[in-house]
Amino acid sequence: MSGKLIGEMDDVEFEQMVEAFIERRAGPDDQIPAELVFAMLDKAEQPERVLGLESTLVGDRLVLSAPPGVAVPANIREVEVNLPGVRVIVSLTPITS
Amino acid sequence: MPEIEPASPGIVESSIHLPPEFTRSHRQVIHRYLSGQESLSGDDWPLLIQAMDMLRQATVVRDGSPEAFAAIYDRLVDAAYSDSLIEQLLRLADPESESELLRAIISRRILTDLRTTGLWKADAPDSQLLVAFCLYWWQMFVRGYAFEVAVYRDLVDSRVVYVAHDLRNRQTRLSGHDLEVMGFRGDVKTSTYFAWTRRTEMLDLDFYITRMYHVKARRWYRVVWLRPQFWRVLNGEPMPVAYEAIWQVLPGVAQIVLRGREFIVVLYDVWKGRVIARQV
Numbered sequence: 385m386s387g388k389l390i391g392e393m394d395d396v397e398f399e400q401m402v403e404a405f406i407e408r409r410a411g412p413d414d415q416i417p418a419e420l421v422f423a424m425l426d427k428a429e430q431p432e433r434v435l436g437l438e439s440t441l442v443g444d445r446l447v448l449s450a451p452p453g454v455a456v457p458a459n460i461r462e463v464e465v466n467l468p469g470v471r472v473i474v475s476l477t478p479i480t481s
Numbered sequence: 482m483p484e485i486e487p488a489s490p491g492i493v494e495s496s497i498h499l500p501p502e503f504t505r506s507h508r509q510v511i512h513r514y515l516s517g518q519e520s521l522s523g524d525d526w527p528l529l530i531q532a533m534d535m536l537r538q539a540t541v542v543r544d545g546s547p548e549a550f551a552a553i554y555d556r557l558v559d560a561a562y563s564d565s566l567i568e569q570l571l572r573l574a575d576p577e578s579e580s581e582l583l584r585a586i587i588s589r590r591i592l593t594d595l596r597t598t599g600l601w602k603a604d605a606p607d608s609q610l611l612v613a614f615c616l617y618w619w620q621m622f623v624r625g626y627a628f629e630v631a632v633y634r635d636l637v638d639s640r641v642v643y644v645a646h647d648l649r650n651r652q653t654r655l656s657g658h659d660l661e662v663m664g665f666r667g668d669v670k671t672s673t674y675f676a677w678t679r680r681t682e683m684l685d686l687d688f689y690i691t692r693m694y695h696v697k698a699r700r701w702y703r704v705v706w707l708r709p710q711f712w713r714v715l716n717g718e719p720m721p722v723a724y725e726a727i728w729q730v731l732p733g734v735a736q737i738v739l740r741g742r743e744f745i746v747v748l749y750d751v752w753k754g755r756v757i758a759r760q761v
Contacts, residue, residue, distance in 0.1 A: 389508045390613060392606060401516055402612060402613075402616065406616070
């Protein structure tokens with residue numbers, strides 16, 4: 385080995401390394417300890433997701449609905465609406481009919 | 482540093498642009514991973530994952546048009562080989578072990594494709610990073626779906642009643658969940674896959690069939706992570722434990738907290754036995 389890193393190696397040397405990688409079957413390189421997987425899942429930053437809802441007045445009721453093609457995650461139990469100076473929490477009640 | 486080639490008549494001018502956050506440490510850890518000369522440490526894995534994530538945004542600029550590494554992978558690897566790979570996996574007697582030969586064969590085709598399209602060039606050393614990127618994700622794809630096919634086959638053999646997405650169809654393959662058992666929605670994924678691609682997602686599903694590596698025992702275990710609502714239907718008392726101490730409880734039934742959510746972790750065969758008992 386020349387001591388050069390990927391992106392610095394000459395073509396022949398890199399091809400030899402890649403060929404060895406292709407030949408190598410699942411082994412130590414695949415063995416991420418379970419505890420580390422859990423830790424990475426637990427500590428990863430979660431991207432903020434935006435869920436756009438539409439509202440309609442039906443009689444005296446405000447009905448929130450997702451636009452066509454947008455799935456509402458099944459675990460959502462509350463919707464938070466931020467208005468200037470006011471934080472509105474709307475609890476969702478499953479339709480049981 | 483971006484690699485700029487001199488313009489030559491009849492030759493496509495190209496350059497590779499790496500994200501500014503991509504450091505020599507990232508290059509080193511990818512090199513160590515590819516060379517396989519030493520095992521990666523606990524600190525190396527997150528760095529490797531970060532490096533490969535960054536490379537998704539790296540671009541090849543040809544004749545002034547940029548194309549991200551991720552888009553090149555989709556076009557040159559996923560669109561070209563994923564459907565036929567799935568078809569072949571479904572025909573293998575032992576997908577998990579036999580798929581390694583398929584992975585190797587198609588990996589070499591990917592190398593040829595990168596060469597003939599001019600994306601991997603001797604005079605553009607950073608194109609080696611594109612090669613590494615494509616080979617790694619292809620490896621992840623093959624091992625992930627080999628595991629999924631093997632699990633479905635075992636569920637059929639065990640007479641577990643389930644509904645799974647159609648792996649042959651790319652659209653359904655990318656659906657929000659892989660299968661349903663007893664009305665609960667789940668995924669089948671290797672733990673490596675979780676570490677690489679699901680860590681920023683919400684862990685929304687009711688259960689995950691996966692495999693976990695036990696360092697001290699030097700072996701893999703096929704396990705299921707379940708949300709409590711699924712486990713309650715199957716019965717049994719879980720043992721609350723910090724995830725760092727999971728192996729102190731398995732093969733018993735463990736209860737851990739990930740991102741503030743409770744999961745029951747149980748050996749796959751235990752889960753399967755309880756599902757069958759409920760379905761009979």
